[in-house]
Amino acid sequence: MQAQKAMPLINEDEYLEMEQQAKFRHEYVDGYIYAMTGGSRAHNKISGNLYAALHQQIKGTPCDVYMNDVKLKIAHKHSYYYPDLMLGCSRDEIDAYFLTQPCLVIEVLSPSTVRTDRREKLIAYQSIASLREYFLVSQRKQQVERYHRADEAGLWHLTVYEKGDQVQFSCIDYQLGMDEIYAGVLGTAFST
DSSP states (O other): OEEEEEOOOOOHHHHHHHHHHOSSOEEEETTEEEEEEOOOHHHHHHHHHHHHHHHHHTTTSSOEEEESSSEEEEGGGTEEEOOSEEEEOOTTOOOSSEESOEEEEEEEOOTTTHHHHHTHHHHHHHTOTTOOEEEEEOSSSSEEEEEEEOSTTOOEEEEEEETTOEEEEGGGTEEEEHHHHTTTOOGGGGGO
16 A cells, blocks of 8 residues: 555544544554555555465464454554555454554555555564564565564564565465466556
8 A cells, every 4th residue: 555644643542543434544653644545456466366365375274364454553663554464363362453463464565655664664563573474565576575583583584586486474384476476467567
């Protein structure tokens, strides 16, 4: 999704109440809210392909996969984000509208969000103790960046996947081909 400029400072309770009534989604970062706009067809198709594959893989497990409309709360950062996809396996999650303990998060990169996804969200997401993987998926070419927690000390490593590779999802012990992630995304979509 694409972020727009910030609105005036509000507290978390005001944000959550406003978001229940809002026609459009907003992310919340330490008192500031940012309106979210729609994504491209390629963005939607890539997100849908990932959702379908992950959803199929987790059947019969305690995990759930969410797409676009469920918030990720990062309490110590006073932030709420709407990841393109996230997967959680904790049964301790009790709120109907957000997760706090995902094991993986996926953002499909858009021109207006690429800096936020690569910097602000990377740092914020890596601070979540339960998070094992953060994926950045390009719309411009077949490329997936996988940041993964390498050990209990919290060290993170980056793996970059290209066309023809199998993307590893260690959170659920699964591999998915790049061709499946980008299925139905026309070649011309990569130039936008």
